Amino acid sequence: MSVVVPSSLLPASASPAFRGRIGRSADSGHYAVPHRYRLHVAPADPDCLSIAVTHGLLGLDATLPLRLLPEVPDAPDGSYTALRPLYEASAHLYAGPAAAPVLGDAWTGRIVSTHVPDILRDLALRFRGDGPDLLPEEHHEEIDALAALCADGVHRAAQRAGELGLDTEEGARREAEEALGTLFAALADLDARLTGRAYLLGPDPTLADVHVWGALVQLDTVHRWHLDAAALDRVAGFRALWAYAQRLAARPAFARHLDVEAVLRRHRAHCRGREAAGAGIRVVDWSGTV
Structure with a gap:
């Protein structure tokens, strides 16, 4: 029930x-x-x-x-x-x-x-059937931890930095810097995990890769519109992470339902935030439509 x-x-x-x-x-x-x-x-x-x-x-x-x-x-x-x-x-x-x-x-x-x-x-x-094991028992805790890292360290941190980044009040600017620090630390952690590896937890994809890839899509298609150019330049510097994102974007299971223009239309339908200089910087060519 x-x-x-x-x-x-x-x-x-x-x-x-x-x-x-x-x-x-x-x-x-x-x-x-x-x-x-x-x-x-x-x-x-x-x-x-x-x-x-x-x-x-x-x-x-x-x-x-x-x-x-x-x-x-x-x-x-x-x-x-x-x-x-x-x-x-x-x-x-x-x-x-x-x-x-x-x-x-x-x-x-x-x-x-x-x-x-x-x-x-x-x-x-x-519903796995003969499909891949996306939730291996030995990796349950690590997958949950990576999902939390994406939610808090990437999505919420980038959102908070974007909301406060154009505020001239000293307290807001300090909070924005702290949020950016959280974001950069999360990206550095993920970048280090992926250096020399195709996937996060072994030779095959798991739900950890689904969580991380989705967070990177949001960061590069939505959050970048509210971050300044200096922040986006640092974000783009995590080369292993973005090469991984590009590789997954070429796989049919990941690419099939990704419509960057639709993501932006959804975002713009409810977003009231101001755009920053980072709006013109794109890290990954997700679909060739932006």
């Missing part, structure tokens, strides 16, 4: 956290069956892109259909009209946003999960 946080306990902009899981057998209620589930994603969103890449690496087109949504939701509250019936069927009197991603159950017409980490784990563990 899915667990949902009552909408009265959530911020106005948040969607409820449906936390159903895919079990090992029929006794668990939700279990891996071909064609039972649907993944609803808007790949211009970084969380949805990570799910789409994982889906591609596992080769799940024939067993777990991917339903693609536009980059910008079609309702003012960030909802997708196509997802509204799923949300309303899954939570009594639901009135919040109907956001992506969603792992839906076609048998019941209800949501299994909207929680990205759980969806990624269940794809890797329950």
